Amino acid sequence: GRVWSKVGDLDEAAAGRPVLIRGFAHAIRPVSKKMAFVVLRQSMSTVQCVLVANADAGVSTQMVKFATALSKESILDIEGVVSLPKEPLKSTTQQMIVVLCEYMFSAILQVEIQVRKIYCINRAIPTLPINLEDAARSEAEFEKAEQAGEKLVRVGQDTRLNYRSIDLRTPANQAIFRIQCQVENKFREFLLSKDFVGIHSPKLIGGSSEGGAAVFKLMYNGQPACLAQSPQLYKQMAICGGYERVFEVGPVFRAENSNTHRHLCEFVGLDAEMEIKEHYFEVCDIIDGLFVSIFKHLTENCKKELETINRQYPFEPLKYLDKTLKLTYEEGIQMLKEAGTEIDPMGDLNTEAEKKLGRLVREKYGTDFFILYQYPLAVRPFYTMPCYDNPAYSNSFDVFIRGEEIISGAQRVHTPELLAKRATECGIDVNTISAYIESFSYGAPPHGGFGVGLERVVMLFCALNNIRKTSLFPRDPQRLVP
Ligand code: 4AD
Numbered sequence: 254g255r256v257w258s259k260v261g262d263l264d265e266a267a268a269g270r271p272v273l274i275r276g277f278a279h280a281i282r283p284v285s286k287k288m289a290f291v292v293l294r295q296s297m298s299t300v301q302c303v304l305v306a307n308a309d310a311g312v313s314t315q316m317v318k319f320a321t322a323l324s325k326e327s328i329l330d331i332e333g334v335v336s337l338p339k340e341p342l343k344s345t346t347q348q349m350i351v352v353l354c355e356y357m358f359s360a361i362l363q364v365e366i367q368v369r370k371i372y373c374i375n376r377a378i379p380t381l382p383i384n385l386e387d388a389a390r391s392e393a394e395f396e397k398a399e400q401a402g403e404k405l406v407r408v409g410q411d412t413r414l415n416y417r418s419i420d421l422r423t424p425a426n427q428a429i430f431r432i433q434c435q436v437e438n439k440f441r442e443f444l445l446s447k448d449f450v451g452i453h454s455p456k457l458i459g460g461s462s463e464g465g466a467a468v469f470k471l472m473y474n475g476q477p478a479c480l481a482q483s484p485q486l487y488k489q490m491a492i493c494g495g496y497e498r499v500f501e502v503g504p505v506f507r508a509e510n511s512n513t514h515r516h517l518c519e520f521v522g523l524d525a526e527m528e529i530k531e532h533y534f535e536v537c538d539i540i541d542g543l544f545v546s547i548f549k550h551l552t553e554n555c556k557k558e559l560e561t562i563n564r565q566y567p568f569e570p571l572k573y574l575d576k577t578l579k580l581t582y583e584e585g586i587q588m589l590k591e592a593g594t595e596i597d598p599m600g601d602l603n604t605e606a607e608k609k610l611g612r613l614v615r616e617k618y619g620t621d622f623f624i625l626y627q628y629p630l631a632v633r634p635f636y637t638m639p640c641y642d643n644p645a646y647s648n649s650f651d652v653f654i655r656g657e658e659i660i661s662g663a664q665r666v667h668t669p670e671l672l673a674k675r676a677t678e679c680g681i682d683v684n685t686i687s688a689y690i691e692s693f694s695y696g697a698p699p700h701g702g703f704g705v706g707l708e709r710v711v712m713l714f715c716a717l718n719n720i721r722k723t724s725l726f727p728r729d730p731q732r733l734v735p
Pocket of ligand 1: 483518659663703708720
């Protein structure tokens with residue numbers, strides 16, 4: 254096959270070399286009958302391609318005409334020779350367009366392509382429903398333009414999501430889902446290195462796994478069923494099955510009618526469950542090592558992606574400690590109280606209180622990432638282990654980034670009697686989970702685990718304001734298409 258180059262890899266060292274590249278027609282600028290510029294975009298990078306009619310090079314005026322008639326966002330294959338621009342690109346008005354793209358679309362400025370052949374592989378319609386340049390602008394740019402009396406079109410969230418296959422082409426979106434992939438990959442890599450086994454639990458199940466009514470119901474061969482709210486019961490039964498440590502990456506379905514910036518009806522769950530030898534802090538230690546390694550990896554190896562996101566959605570880098578801070582729930586409540594917010598010590602934190610606690614912890618301890626543990630039993634799911642010496646509390650925890658929850662976890666009840674009692678106390682009909690409860694009567698080690706929302710991790714690491722930004726094709730209470 255032929256050798257294809259990547260736009261992002263082109264540099265001065267490639268000058269003089271023939272190349273073959275494929276990308277989107279980012280911009281087309283006719284200059285004269287004999288000359289045109291085509292800016293080709295691939296992922297987060299653009300490069301300027303120059304067409305000059307020249308019989309010796311096999312470039313005809315028809316070819317220049319063909320190029321100028323192409324629609325933006327068409328897919329082009331370009332054969333050409335890498336060259337160094339004759340004059341600095343920024344100074345010529347002809348090439349203003351490149352300067353425009355430079356900031357938003359990280360143009361490769363040090364080289365251009367002298368086009369020999371240009372093929373249109375697939376033609377985009379002449380006018381797309383959203384303009385990519387507008388979709389890629391930062392809020393600051395809009396404000397600056399407004400002050401200068403210019404009219405620019407903001408692309409709203411719904412419009413973006415309606416035309417997501419175009420919206421995903423913005424550099425920030427290209428970067429966001431590359432970051433997401435790295436988080437998922439590091440999650441697997443780290444847990445595999447700690448002897449966890451990857452599993453896949455069923456998503457078609459007989460009832461609620463988290464308690465409560467937030468399930469999508471369906472019929473399963475004439476039997477009522479639902480989509481799994483979490484792998485919770487099955488990852489625990491895998492521990493009963495003798496695996497000692499398991500993890501799962503898979504879809505989680507929640508029929509919550511929550512129209513918020515951080516709830517989806519389908520998200521990617523990163524779950525883990527493990528035998529506990531002495532204390533449930535063993536689970537916290539895994540989380541500590543796991544997340545510190547994820548944060549380090551992103552900071553050290555995803556610089557370009559983070560800078561790209563930062564350009565459209567400026568954010569402060571996440572502050573975290575080498576050893577993750579752990580505070581008791583009571584300490585958290587106390588910090589809030591001292592700062593003027595009264596919380597029922599046996600109740601749960603609301604979103605606002607969590608945010609405030611996030612700010613207080615940052616001020617006092619210099620971290621945006623911390624674990625809050627020993628929650629009141631009453632606010633945790635039925636499968637949570639009560640504290641041995643104070644059963645009003647539980648061996649459970651939540652983990653926060655910038656004052657928003659990304660993880661919840663706990664030690665689990667592993668005796669069938671207590672499990673049945675706790676389920677009943679929480680209003681769950683034990684008959685609906687009898688197979689699960691019975692699993693613990695065949696021999697079950699003490700165990701605990703946690704569940705992470707992948708979209709929330711990426712959203713909060715990059716301080717994005719909406720979880721829809723970190724879901725490829727989000728499912729929220731209103732959205733099933735595309
Ligand atoms: O807090 P949740 O509901 O806990 C569980 O599912 C337990 N089975 C976990 C465990 O092992 N004990 O969900 C875990 C995480 C949350 O911390 C949050 O990050 C994310 O999943 N999450 C959501 N993300 C997006 N949209 C929603 N509706 C979410 N609900 C929870």
